[in-house]
Amino acid sequence: MGVRQLSGCDGWRGACQAGGVTIIDALRALTRGERERAREVAAAGSGELDRALAAYLGSDADGTVYDQPAAFTAFIDGGGNVGLYKAVTRALARIYDEERPVRVLDVGCGDGRALVPSLVKAEHPPRHVTVVDPSEALLSGAVKALEGVKNLAVDARNTRVEEFLARDDSRFDVAQSTFALHAIPHEERDGVLAGLAPRVKSLAVVEFDVPDLDDEERLEFLAETYERGLAEYDEDRELVAQGFLMPVLTGQLLPGAKRSTWEQPATSWAAQVGRAGFGDVRLTPLFDYWSSPAFLLTASGTA
Numbered sequence: 001m002g003v004r005q006l007s008g009c010d011g012w013r014g015a016c017q018a019g020g021v022t023i024i025d026a027l028r029a030l031t032r033g034e035r036e037r038a039r040e041v042a043a044a045g046s047g048e049l050d051r052a053l054a055a056y057l058g059s060d061a062d063g064t065v066y067d068q069p070a071a072f073t074a075f076i077d078g079g080g081n082v083g084l085y086k087a088v089t090r091a092l093a094r095i096y097d098e099e100r101p102v103r104v105l106d107v108g109c110g111d112g113r114a115l116v117p118s119l120v121k122a123e124h125p126p127r128h129v130t131v132v133d134p135s136e137a138l139l140s141g142a143v144k145a146l147e148g149v150k151n152l153a154v155d156a157r158n159t160r161v162e163e164f165l166a167r168d169d170s171r172f173d174v175a176q177s178t179f180a181l182h183a184i185p186h187e188e189r190d191g192v193l194a195g196l197a198p199r200v201k202s203l204a205v206v207e208f209d210v211p212d213l214d215d216e217e218r219l220e221f222l223a224e225t226y227e228r229g230l231a232e233y234d235e236d237r238e239l240v241a242q243g244f245l246m247p248v249l250t251g252q253l254l255p256g257a258k259r260s261t262w263e264q265p266a267t268s269w270a271a272q273v274g275r276a277g278f279g280d281v282r283l284t285p286l287f288d289y290w291s292s293p294a295f296l297l298t299a300s301g302t303a
């Protein structure tokens with residue numbers, strides 16, 4: 001895997017910080033649960049990630065990501081997320097205009113950040129949307145935002161899609177899901193996709209094309225991408241780093257961290273959707289996001 005040189009480094013694996021250690025060593029120390037060692041190594045470095053990680057590990061933050069809602073808001077409203085959501089909105093609106101669906105299902109709609117602007121942008125938006133999300137707070141945000149969309153009937157289900165599919169046999173012209181199916185473990189997702197295939201005419205999924213890496217490559221990948229992610233924020237960098245990106249980064253490395261995402265390469269997504277009974281599976285690059293490129297997957301169901 002090609003990796004970019006970090007500030008102050010001779011090469012990725014080469015000598016870099018005092019004592020010849022690199023940010024990778026700091027991340028590796030975290031995987032061993034050596035928080036103080038990780039802080040010391042990061043503090044000796046000069047990259048943005050070194051600085052942010054050292055400050056975070058030196059603070060009394062307990063790893064809670066949503067401690068500071070302002071940090072998540074600054075993150076999601078800024079940096080590459082602006083272009084990312086614009087690209088998602090364009091892609092979904094185009095699907096509505098081409099397919100002219102009457103009924104749309106949004107799996108894991110969150111606060112409607114992708115759905116609502118797509119409905120507004122499309123010339124032929126659906127008349128019914130069913131939104132499914134287990135987060136009460138996010139779902140109620142989506143419902144509120146959907147109230148502002150004209151001529152739309154909304155069916156909101158505060159549940160996981162697994163339970164929704166088990167209890168409901170409605171059919172949809174389009175089922176869409178943006179950055180949500182990765183929150184479901186791979187095998188359970190097989191079941192969700194197989195449950196959707198006979199109920200929908202078409203499927204539109206937006207996810208990140210995340211490479212399959214061994215442990216060491218993963219540390220290099222995280223170091224490179226988080227450095228790039230931090231660079232996308234300017235005035236808000238400190239807030240975003242300390243309140244969101246560093247808890248997310250350390251949370252996935254420290255031993256005992258609870259796994260909350262099951263990402264995979266785009267080709268594995270396509271294979272999984274095909275395995276579930278969908279046909280005509282297509283992948284389209286969508287946006288070159290800092291952590292991994294986003295893609296659109298479209299497929300035909302059997303409804």
Ligand SMILES: C[S@@+](CC[C@H](N)C(=O)[O-])C[C@H]1O[C@@H](n2cnc3c(N)ncnc32)[C@H](O)[C@@H]1O
Nearest residue numbers: 108109110113114133135160161178179180183
């Ligand atoms: C990263 S957010 C994406 C939200 C929205 N689709 C967007 O593009 O902004 C992931 C969403 O998936 C939801 N989610 C997690 N597990 C889920 C499940 N089993 N069924 C349905 N939604 C789920 C979360 O509550 C969260 O709202």
